[in-house]
Amino acid sequence: xxxxxxxxxxxxIRITALLGAPLLVGCGVSTVxxxxxxxxxxxxxxxxSVAVFYDQALRDFAxxxxxxxxxxxxxxxSGQSHIELFNSxxxxxxxxxxxxxxxxxxVTADVDAVFMPLIEEFQLALPAKTKLDVYEVWIKxxxxxxxxxxxxxxxxxxxxxxxxxxxxxxxxxxxxxDAAVVALRDLASSFSLSFSQVPEVRDWLVQL
Numbered sequence: 738x739x740x741x742x743x744x745x746x747x748x749x750i751r752i753t754a755l756l757g758a759p760l761l762v763g764c765g766v767s768t769v770x771x772x773x774x775x776x777x778x779x780x781x782x783x784x785x786s787v788a789v790f791y792d793q794a795l796r797d798f799a800x801x802x803x804x805x806x807x808x809x810x811x812x813x814x815s816g817q818s819h820i821e822l823f824n825s826x827x828x829x830x831x832x833x834x835x836x837x838x839x840x841x842x843x844v845t846a847d848v849d850a851v852f853m854p855l856i857e858e859f860q861l862a863l864p865a866k867t868k869l870d871v872y873e874v875w876i877k878x879x880x881x882x883x884x885x886x887x888x889x890x891x892x893x894x895x896x897x898x899x900x901x902x903x904x905x906x907x908x909x910x911x912x913x914x915d916a917a918v919v920a921l922r923d924l925a926s927s928f929s930l931s932f933s934q935v936p937e938v939r940d941w942l943v944q945l
Contacts (some may be wrong), residue, residue, distance in 0.1 A: 755802045766809040769910045771818040773918030775825045778929040786833030788848040790840060791820055800859040815917060823854060826925045844887040850890060853881040865901050872912040873900045882938060891937035897924035
């Protein structure tokens with residue numbers, strides 16, 4: 738009897754473990770790697786050569802959204818998508834663009850300026866929390882422009898926004914991705930159109 742009882746108990750333990758496994762997997766964090774296409778803006782190029790430096794913080798940028806109980810829900814990785822966006826937009830803005838691996842490389846690159854974008858803040862709004870039928874993404878940037886020697890030219894803030902209706906998508910991951918892509922396209926438009934209007938940039942252009 739004792740052997741049969743032990744076997745039954747072990748069987749119940751195993752069944753419970755198997756049933757619980759999918760629940761544990763289902764409650765894990767969902768990784769969303771932002772992917773999309775970024776059209777080249779139709780604007781007049783400035784007769785300048787610019788180096789762009791993507792620091793490691795931008796390259797590896799990821800945002801984690803937590804549930805109301807403090808559990809990780811979504812890990813949103815958007816570093817590579819930002820690089821793809823700037824690599825698409827910058828050649829439309831300047832006659833020459835080169836990507837450098839360090840600020841030291843700017844001196845030998847023979848450029849007029851070095852552009853350094855930085856993501857300062859990323860916000861995600863989920864329908865389950867806002868009670869609205871949209872997924873929303875806000876991103877705040879610090880745009881920096883310096884000489885090849887590292888001297889200050891300009892430093893300004895830009896924000897972008899994107900949203901996606903819930904009924905358009907079959908999954909939260911797809912909706913988050915699309916909202917982020919809309920926000921990135923919003924950045925591409927505002928950055929390319931407002932660059933020459935930034936007071937410090939405008940003053941610098943006049944002096945060239």
